[in-house]
Ligand SMILES: Nc1ncnc2c1ncn2[C@@H]1O[C@H](COP(=O)(O)OP(=O)(O)OP(=O)(O)O)[C@@H](O)[C@H]1O
């Protein structure tokens with residue numbers, strides 16, 4: 001039997017404003033997220049990522065198209081317990097302590113106080129906030145607030161969680177902790193919807209990715225599909241060679257080079273030209289190996305190629 005998708009969106013259009021200043025924040029988006037996936041929504045500033053999350057949570061109305069969360073049309077009251085949300089640039093009440101925030105939000109999401117009290121210490125530990133648990137939120141640094149925000153989104157153990165830039169402002173150790181939390185969610189089968197600009201992290205965490213620009217999907221696929229670079233190769237030479245990048249600049253896109261290697265993205269003709277050029281200079285080629293692209297290279301290539309990739 002086919003499982004109900006965690007998220008299902010069809011031909012979604014969202015407009016903000018009217019007349020000349022109107023913006024189509026989402027311009028015909030269709031996507032499906034299977035339960036248990038760690039899904040990454042990527043896109044430049046203003047692409048429509050937060051808007052999509054807000055539609056799914058019923059925070060933006062007046063859209064066209066179809067949007068369902070956990071099999072229910074968006075806007076229909078889903079039990080809060082089933083969904084978690086870490087908003088972009090969130091604000092937690094400054095007069096509460098971390099412990100009180102987790103207790104209050106957990107209860108708002110339908111969990112009993114006793115149930116929460118058993119779990120709160122574990123969450124404080126996971127996000128590295130145990131020591132600060134009884135200090136007031138207004139005394140926290142940005143990264144500490146973000147860590148608490150993540151615990152708040154998860155403390156009631158939702159089935160699907162939306163994390164809008166979860167590592168924004170978080171230090172490297174905290175970011176590793178966030179990755180560990182997400183890995184744990186994946187093991188437990190929670191669906192994670194992640195908005196992020198940190199593509200290295202997306203590569204480490206997500207199994208399915210969509211790249212959005214100007215309200216439209218540019219590419220969608222598994223991480224493997226996205227980074228399997230068509231035409232990306234590494235050429236290794238037998239000895240040190242000056243200015244390899246310069247020599248091959250006309251054959252394709254040089255993405256990296258050193259004294260004995262050059263990474264090139266080129267079509268067949270470009271690769272042939274590169275080989276000819278190196279041979280003509282009497283340089284021995286030791287190996288040509290197909291190479292995976294990083295998500296960042298795929299992103300810059302796709303989004304950068306679009307006219308007008310600056311925020312609207
Ligand atoms: N409340 C609003 N009123 C008017 N326009 C809005 C509003 N919120 C978003 N927009 C516009 O909708 C578009 C998409 O914005 P959105 O916040 O969804 O982008 P994003 O992909 O989350 O960007 P970022 O990476 O900067 O967070 C932008 O052009 C933005 O100016």
Ligand SMILES: [Mg+2]
Pocket residue numbers: 049050051088164195
């Ligand atoms: Mg956003």
